[in-house]
Amino acid sequence: MNVKPRIFIGSSSEGLKVAKYVKSYFANDFECFLWTDDIFKYNESVFDTLLKSASLFDFGIMVATKDDFTVSRNTNFDTPRDNIVFEYGLFLGRVGAGKAFVLQEEGTKLPTDLFGITTPRFVLADNLLQAEKLNDELRKIGNSMKEKMKIGELGLLPSTALAIGYYENFVALSCEALIAKGELQVGGKVFKKFEFNIVIPNDLDGDVKKKAKIFCTKLGLKEAKIETSGRGYPIWVTYKEGDDVLKIYDMPPTINGIDKAIEMYMKKGHIGKTTEQKLLEERELRNFKNVIQLLIDNDAYCKHLVRFVDENQEFF
Template sequence: MKPRIFIGSSSEGLSVAKRVKDFFQNDYDCFLWSDDIFKNNESFLETLVKSASLFDFGFMIFSADDEATIRDNHFETPRDNILFEYGLFLGRVGLDRAFIIAEDEVKIPTDILGITHTRYKVKLDSDGNKVATDSLEEGLTKLKKQIDENVKLGHLGLLPSTVIAISYFEGFVKLAAEWIMENIPGLEIDGKSYNKGILNIVLPNTLDADVKKSATIYYKKLGLQESKIETKHRSYPVHFATKGDHDSFEIYDMPTILTGIDKAIDMYFKVGHIGKKTEQKLAEENELNNFRRVLQLLINEDAFCKECVVIL
């Protein structure tokens, strides 16, 4: 369930991009522009627009590849396409999730001078080629602290996982946790008394199958019983199991609201075929990961939920 990073660069900046990937790959799923994630007949622009929606973060390497003269002053600049890709990711994932990693001598456009970015120095190797110094990893250490903190925050993206997680939490999880904490110990259902209560939220690994049918199969495999709980706002059908001579009451719920993510992805990619392309699967994984992260954040912030809610 790692957050996903896209790393863009010019061909000349690829060695730096690879070092960035090596630095982050233990804690993040990192993809270089050269990794051939998308193998289809779309134009380069279409691929870029879609790829920006499939990642949690975008890093653009601004290496000194071109030269420019502005008002009689000579500057080293990044390639135009790298500037374009940064702007695209900035618009898609937001200011706090699109980052510049720039060679020390590179001129940054004035419109983005106020944006925090990472700088690195270069030196010449024995063959006369420019290579980044250890200042690159020093800068990446600070950048990693920033995005580690960012991951702990719910992010409202183009696709709906954040909103769906909030809706599911407010409309069921929070109410069910309140019911458990207010009624246990001493709960009686169908003539049986329980002293402990847990709400297990079961997340599917993929959205390939109908979530409602997957939930039904899951409940049957576990041999769960079905009943209802009466919250302050409405009654909910629940599937539960009992453990320890009926001492523990465990509710299991697979959020069927996740179907909304699958439908939104189909609409976004204008699906007109059976089966899923690579970018659809990447979007699905990204949204499921974000749904889980946001839901866990909400659980951690609620005193009742922290006591009795577990995500499986």
């Protein structure tokens, strides 16, 4: 599942030139959407769309240009459109402070609540963008976003918590048992080398347990059991004749919880899936995998044994 992280880029009509530049800058590493890219739907309020969009994207970047003129306490200020400030606050609340950014045109006044916060800035001179300064700021934002993708954070939907539970209660215990025992007997053959494969489904269409059954049947896998300190876990295994490596496969059934949570969040009252629901699924599956990978990377046993495979990957 190699879906790029998604960025929502907001701006006023006057700041659209800068927003388009931001989109082109990040296009190679991220899936970028401007507010003009069919984000706002017919028969749906702007507020509802923004609430939904803030949950569909991994990051938000708002371009604050000098579009309005405000008088505050007898002092004149150049300010951005009020909707840009609102959207920035909305994304701050939904995706977190480290994933929402405001690009501030030099000389633009932002709300006093943001005083003390370093905001990336750019310069527009005679309506011409000074790209060199902006590029430096975008590079820093890009580094920050990539760093955020390497850590697991709790979010509105449960993929992080489910990934931790799956890792702690199954993956880590199974790998520890395999290493400690040193061997596993399957079909009268004793194996001392193992490969633990976590199968991530391509989507959440249908029950994951049924998907796992189809996957195991397709590969002709055999069922075995790992005895751990806590309980015995059934697993599915396969091996080539003459091969001394036992390949273990598991498709996490706990992923079903993500689908149920998304349906509740979307207040689903229909059969079938909307584009927004599928986008949420992609994001949550990606996060589920990323969190498990982070945990694996910090465990010597798991790091030695575990890898991810795709549901449709061809074997042997």
